[in-house]
Amino acid sequence: MNPPTGTVLQKSEIERPRWMLLLALSRTPHAILDMAAPGLSGLLLLDAFPPLQVAILGLFTVFAGYTSVYALNDLMDCRSDSARIKLAGYGGAESYLDSVIVRHPVARGILDFREGLSWSAAWACLALAGAYALDPVCALIFLGGCLLEAIYCLMWRVSHFRAIVSGAVKCSGPVAAAFALVPEPPFTFLIVLFLWIFCWEIGGQNIPADWSEIDDDRRLQAKTIPVRLGPRMAGIVMFSLLVATVLLSLLLVFMLPMENRAACAMLFLTTGGFFLLLPGVRLLRSRNPVDAMALFNRSSLYPFVLLIAVAVKILVS
Secondary structure, three states, X not given: OOOOOOOOOOHHHHOOOHHXXXXXXXXXXXXXXXXXXXXXXXXXXXXXXXOHHHHHHHHHHHHHHHHHHHHHHHHHOHHHHHHHHHHHOOOOOOOOHHHOOOOOOOOOOOOOHHHHHHHHHHHHHHHHHHHHHHOHHHHHHHHHHHHHHHHHHHOOOOOOOHHHHHHHHHHHHHHHHHHHHOOOOOHHHHHHHHHHHHHHHHXXXXXXXXXXXXXXXXXXXXXXXXXXXXXXXXXXXHHHHHHHHHHHHHHHHHHOOOOOHHHHHHHHHHHHHHHHHHHHHHHHHHOOHHHHHXXXXXXXXXXXXXXXXXXXXXXXX
């Protein structure tokens, strides 16, 4: 596959081994951080560590699922990403979390589409098998997440409401984790969990990621919240969702039976303030795409930091 016209490839990118390019297709550094959300869901629900066998199978299944779906996203968006690269390239995105290895290797012409498709399909099969072994409901959730991810990509030039689809996709992992550990998890837990992750994804991930590319999206006629609503209103929506994320996390803490509830609530409040609200306020004031990228990167750490903190709390309890 040839690189898009006008693409400047670094020697280090061209010479990367194939396995590294495949990991780049799946945005593995970002995916590993996102894998914390299902683990966090399970720890909060149980207020304990799951059995070792379930934990190992769950970890493998989550890795396979996220690896497959992130690769699917890049493959579905290959044409739009190529158009963006032809328009402006990605030279200014070195600080972007998804650029840790190589950003969009298929669209950049350094990884073959069919090779990427085989990679995504293989991991999808492994994820489906693991999900079914955990609970058939988990398998259905995974298939639904894949379908929604495809719909999300197809809506790039259709509607800015595609962000809602993105939020639902990001919720599929944590919700599936609940069913993997408890056959019939409490309905109220599932609702609050869904809303919590949903608000975090749109306010801390989707809007900032689109905001960082707002100028290119306008020229490419993409339908995103920052393009459709403008920076001022997009900022209000973004910050409102971040505030809702923090409040929902506190609601989740107080509705679950757990030890050291007050300490856990303070932990969630502090983490949300540092990783979401502070960079959110900065973006709300500046409306600068650089600050949008900073919010995206910091908010990506939010579930991972909470996972570590909750795990430590359980260990010392």
